[in-house]
Amino acid sequence: MARIAVGGFLHETNTFVPALTLWDAFAQDGAWPGAMEGEAIFAKLAGLNLGISGFMHEATLRGHEVLPLAWAMAQPSGTVSRETFERGCAAIVDRLRGERVDAVYIELHGAMVAEGFDDAEAELLRRVRAVIGPGVPILGTLDLHANVSAALVEEADFLTSYRTYPHVDWGESGKRAALWLDRVLAWGTTPGRAFRQSPFLVPVTTGCTLTEPSRSLYGMIAGIEAETGAALSLNMGFPPADIPDVGPTVIAYAQDRSAADAAADRLFEALLAAEAGFASHRKLSVREAVAEATARAAGATRPVIIADTQDNPGAGSPSNTTGLILALLERGAQGALVGIVHDPEAAAAAHAAGLGGTVASLGGGGEGPGQERAAGPWTVAALSDGRFAGTAPMLRSAAVEMGPTAVLAKDGVEVLVATIRQQPIHRETFSHIGRDPRNAGILGLKSSAHFRAGFQEIAEEVLVCLAPGENPEDPEALPFTRIRSGVRRRPRA
Numbered sequence: 001m002a003r004i005a006v007g008g009f010l011h012e013t014n015t016f017v018p019a020l021t022l023w024d025a026f027a028q029d030g031a032w033p034g035a036m037e038g039e040a041i042f043a044k045l046a047g048l049n050l051g052i053s054g055f056m057h058e059a060t061l062r063g064h065e066v067l068p069l070a071w072a073m074a075q076p077s078g079t080v081s082r083e084t085f086e087r088g089c090a091a092i093v094d095r096l097r098g099e100r101v102d103a104v105y106i107e108l109h110g111a112m113v114a115e116g117f118d119d120a121e122a123e124l125l126r127r128v129r130a131v132i133g134p135g136v137p138i139l140g141t142l143d144l145h146a147n148v149s150a151a152l153v154e155e156a157d158f159l160t161s162y163r164t165y166p167h168v169d170w171g172e173s174g175k176r177a178a179l180w181l182d183r184v185l186a187w188g189t190t191p192g193r194a195f196r197q198s199p200f201l202v203p204v205t206t207g208c209t210l211t212e213p214s215r216s217l218y219g220m221i222a223g224i225e226a227e228t229g230a231a232l233s234l235n236m237g238f239p240p241a242d243i244p245d246v247g248p249t250v251i252a253y254a255q256d257r258s259a260a261d262a263a264a265d266r267l268f269e270a271l272l273a274a275e276a277g278f279a280s281h282r283k284l285s286v287r288e289a290v291a292e293a294t295a296r297a298a299g300a301t302r303p304v305i306i307a308d309t310q311d312n313p314g315a316g317s318p319s320n321t322t323g324l325i326l327a328l329l330e331r332g333a334q335g336a337l338v339g340i341v342h343d344p345e346a347a348a349a350a351h352a353a354g355l356g357g358t359v360a361s362l363g364g365g366g367e368g369p370g371q372e373r374a375a376g377p378w379t380v381a382a383l384s385d386g387r388f389a390g391t392a393p394m395l396r397s398a399a400v401e402m403g404p405t406a407v408l409a410k411d412g413v414e415v416l417v418a419t420i421r422q423q424p425i426h427r428e429t430f431s432h433i434g435r436d437p438r439n440a441g442i443l444g445l446k447s448s449a450h451f452r453a454g455f456q457e458i459a460e461e462v463l464v465c466l467a468p469g470e471n472p473e474d475p476e477a478l479p480f481t482r483i484r485s486g487v488r489r490r491p492r493a
């Protein structure tokens, strides 16, 4: 039996978003519970589909003792402030002081950027190492969108990443880390490892593992592992991060370095060969998407989904642009339902006005077309406290919190506005407020791919549209200044 300390500090940072991310964003309950320390980790995270939940479950089954440190995760957003980073690190590191542990597991995202630290996770692990000393393995899980650096691979003894996007295997990845923990402890030496960085970036939506070429690439991993005995991770990277180590990577571990290298090369060659497949994905302008959706919806019994990927809060966008809503109104679309628009003022105004009342405008706040407020009057069609149990397999959660929420209607378009920023992952996002998404003709979702975990199975078709937002689908549009040289901003056909 080993004694294993567990914790987590997760953020996916869009460095092109101007506002800093402060501690409040980590402390707040929302799509997942807010920051916590100690025994609360058992009470609040057991049974969720998170890395730490899967790790604790499997490690306990295997007879290990788990020492809970601290865990915090915020919605993707701008660079993490120095004070916030220090607080998150200290919560983990301070609880480790004076403890004798056999290993440490830290749930990471892998794309956190903090003021002063391009590679925030490597810095966190350095601080963990400084407390526990040499010889105690540090293991971690990473998001499929991690921007991994050589330094992070150096600091950790074992990392493993999700293999699905939507991330339905988030918890499974934690279990996998616990399985490998026993091998790493048995080896008694730090594992051999290999690390490869892609020469091209992959746009966020095209990394979805329900579509090619990602489906086939991720499908190869288990086979290569079975043949080689190595552990492999393929990370798609998170493009809107102006740091040297942005982009896809492959990581491999084995008992010796040469075995890790051989396994890494097989997966890396497959990634390179998939470049044209990534380049072939079709995206539509917002007008094209609305025209196509309107035509398709006319003869359909299931909703046509338009993914408003560029305003995906899951990639750090504010989730309040109105380009898609305005295009639906302009087209005269009927039976359209759009969400989640993050607009606490409109939600509060709707609750004050009551059912049947009106709200003058909603959304907007940015500069430029499609970012202005959508003028009303909008009729208050439904109200809720924004609390529901979410059942989508990616993030099943007994207590999702959106804060005061409303459905606002104008002509044939209904918009769900909420107080706590998050993306629509669960169908209950809409059904809890009396809007069964299966009954919508057109469903506009501010999400890149995670929505597919809950919505793909009810959709007639999914269209990806390029309405305004701070998550440009084409990384070529991002004003990089610090990306390492020689990286293609988009995959080449």
Ligand SMILES: [Zn+2]
Residues within 6 Å of the ligand: 143, 144, 145, 167
């Ligand atoms: Zn991700």
